[in-house]
Amino acid sequence: MGTNAKQFIESVLIFGDQLLPHHPLLDPAQNRERSVVLIESFSRIRSLRYHKQKVGLVLSAMRHYAEALRAAGWTVDYREADSFTDGLRAHVKEFQPRRLLMLEAAEWRARQSQYALSRKLNVEIILSPNTHFLCEQRLSEEKAKETSGKKLILENFYRAMRKQFGVLLEKDGSPVGGAWNFDAENRKPYKGKPVPRAPINFSPDAITQAVLEKVERECPDNIGSTTGFSLAVTREQALQVLDDFITHRLPNFGAYEDAMSAREPVLFHSLLSPLLNIGLLEPLEVIRRAEAAYHDGTAPLNSVEGFIRQILGWREYVYWRYHQMMPSFQEMNHWQAERPLPAFFWTGETEMNCLRHVITRVLETGYSHHIERLMVLCNFALLAGIQPRAVNEWFLDSYIDAYDWVVTPNVIGMGLCADGGVVGTKPYIASAAYINKMSDYCGGCQYDAKQRTGEAACPFNALYWNFLLRFEKQLRANPRMGPNVLGLKHLDEAERKRVQQQAQRFLEKLA
Ligand SMILES: Cc1cc2nc3c(=O)[nH]c(=O)nc-3n(C[C@H](O)[C@H](O)[C@H](O)COP(=O)(O)OP(=O)(O)OC[C@H]3O[C@@H](n4cnc5c(N)ncnc54)[C@H](O)[C@@H]3O)c2cc1C
Ligand code: SF4
Incomplete structure (x- = not known):
């Protein structure tokens, strides 16, 4: 780094989620006039609780990508800096590019800050469309x-x-x-x-091991562990x-x-x-x-x-x-859900077998598949009236594939329908009958998936019927919710009351 820095007319800034094999700004014919800059910054990583395996993945992939570019003849300035802007400022100072080229960031906030970079760094910024999205x-x-x-x-x-x-x-x-x-x-x-x-x-390999050691050192309190990273x-x-x-x-x-x-x-x-x-x-x-x-x-x-x-x-x-829908997307709260996120989302310690399994696995590995995200975790959060913003943050922190552009529409939109039905056309809600049909979780659970009320009844059941009762009018107006709402006709007044009381008792204990 450094000796011939000033020969470069332009620098290409590459974010950690833009490690494209066919990067449109990296035409090999231009590797004499363009340098590449990647910045590894921990200030944001520390301010959130991103899963350690995700941090390890992104940083190791960035370092390997930088190595591959060097091997292909590019001059790469890979900077480890506390803040992203500090790193970029140091690059501009040393390389003095006339222009800084980059793809538009996928995340809304990062994209806004790209617009401000020119003023901050006193260099011309040229943004190109992000070819990673079709x-x-x-x-x-x-x-x-x-x-x-x-x-x-x-x-x-x-x-x-x-x-x-x-x-x-x-x-x-x-x-x-x-x-x-x-x-x-x-x-x-x-x-x-x-x-x-x-x-x-x-x-x-050695690069990944060095990254994993750094992750454990720099963010010991983040979710999960780097042990077993593969x-x-x-x-x-x-x-x-x-x-x-x-x-x-x-x-x-x-x-x-x-x-x-x-x-x-x-x-x-x-x-x-x-x-x-x-x-x-x-x-x-x-x-x-x-x-x-x-x-x-x-x-x-x-x-x-x-x-x-x-x-x-x-x-x-x-x-x-x-x-x-950004920037107001994350604030949407169609069902006016105000309950804080239950503590068991951070530990997995709950008697509800499906939630325990899925949450424990996510905290350990940063992964669960789509239906578990939608029909176990979000279904529960929606029926229990948990604050959409808190659920969104939990997803953003806990998964190895989590980025704002994909988490927010999936959680606030599809999973919680907190956008009032823009991303999805209906709320994805279900009682224990669905989880029992599609999984083997209920067999090993202390709750009974078939009971609606009583000590042993699965909480999903009372919460589901309680939700339908509470929002009956709104749900009836949605043609795709017809069959769910029709089910209410099988509940007489006494049963409706029992269901509501059962849900209330469960929610009061939820902390
Ligand atoms: C509440 C909730 C949160 C989610 N959070 C994320 C997230 O943080 N990151 C993420 O990439 N996906 C997220 N998804 C979408 C989907 O669950 C994951 O993409 C998928 O489970 C990833 O595992 P896979 O690669 O084995 O997917 P597969 O089931 O094999 O699907 C193939 C690919 O399709 C894409 N995909 C599938 N469904 C979606 C979707 N709804 N939105 C966007 N891409 C999709 C993914 O790229 C995925 O790799 C979320 C979905 C829900 C309901
Ligand atoms: S009975 Fe089934 S749906 Fe209900 S909490 Fe247990 S595992 Fe989940």
């Missing part, structure tokens, strides 16, 4: 439609993306298999067979994780997409989100690999379409929504 091109088009009063729902967004990128389409533009969606085939509970292949692990941290390893999923788990992904199991926490999920979210994998390459598996006959359509919908549909849709 929907960037759709932003203005869809926004214009919404402004004219047409509400965009996931399904329409997803179909438009399939058409735009030519994914799973026949020659005439119709969807392969005659339908856009195969959800009806994707709701099997898991009964122990087929046995999923265990995810692949990577032993930490995540992919390089592009090559990320591609191995992708291969492993496409070959061994994708074929059964669809059928068991909604299943939950205490014995098999990953089941047939991909574990790709931590890698996708920092750029080691790009969404379109993942989508093309899955599509190819269908065309090669190695994975069925219900699995391939279901998986592609998560990435080309949901992932892009939540990003798009987030940028439309």
